[in-house]
Amino acid sequence: MSRIGKRLITIPQNVKVDCSKNLVTVEGPKGKLSQSIDESIKIDIQDNEISVSRSSDNKRFRALHGLYRSLIQNMIVGVSEGFKKDLAIEGVGYKAQLKGKMIVLDLGFSHQIEFTPPEGVTVTVTAPTAITVEGIDKQAVGQVAANIRKFRKPEPYKGKGIRYVGEYIRRKQGKKVG
Numbered sequence: 001m002s003r004i005g006k007r008l009i010t011i012p013q014n015v016k017v018d019c020s021k022n023l024v025t026v027e028g029p030k031g032k033l034s035q036s037i038d039e040s041i042k043i044d045i046q047d048n049e050i051s052v053s054r055s056s057d058n059k060r061f062r063a064l065h066g067l068y069r070s071l072i073q074n075m076i077v078g079v080s081e082g083f084k085k086d087l088a089i090e091g092v093g094y095k096a097q098l099k100g101k102m103i104v105l106d107l108g109f110s111h112q113i114e115f116t117p118p119e120g121v122t123v124t125v126t127a128p129t130a131i132t133v134e135g136i137d138k139q140a141v142g143q144v145a146a147n148i149r150k151f152r153k154p155e156p157y158k159g160k161g162i163r164y165v166g167e168y169i170r171r172k173q174g175k176k177v178g
Helices: 059-080 138-150
Strands: 016-020 023-028 031-036 041-046 049-054 083-090 095-099 102-106 113-115 121-127 130-135 161-164
Touching: 016 041, 023 059, 031 059, 041 059, 049 059, 059 138, 083 138, 095 121, 121 138, 130 138, 138 161
Parallel strands: none
Antiparallel strands: 016 023, 023 031, 041 049, 083 130, 083 161, 095 102, 102 113, 121 130
């Protein structure tokens, strides 16, 4: 049995979960998410708790068991609390600014980079060197943060670039004279 898959999911009071056939819909104060589920996975909702079970011990079904339990848990957390990723910009002259919904980045290139986040994800610039990505879909928030980081990854010599807050960048020494 999957260690993750056999855990029960607790439903908060302000969240409504509906499971019909192969579709799980979660609705909460921040929004609504839905996820299609494989036929081999069964979802049981009882007394504000969700249990996920599988039809057989086939290797594929064991893999899907923990996956769908995690996806449902992330949907519940997303519609009740939301997800957030913080990015930090480091480097002389590197900065970000918001123009409407679009974010404009100055990252040492000969041109500015303009990035428009997809629907459902909010990008805010809290300081010229700090960006916050928020939303209810964990996968979308992580992907947008990774796309912004990809514009100028942190380099190992001076550490210039865009990094996640709290991310450790392994530094290299550079040239030795002598």
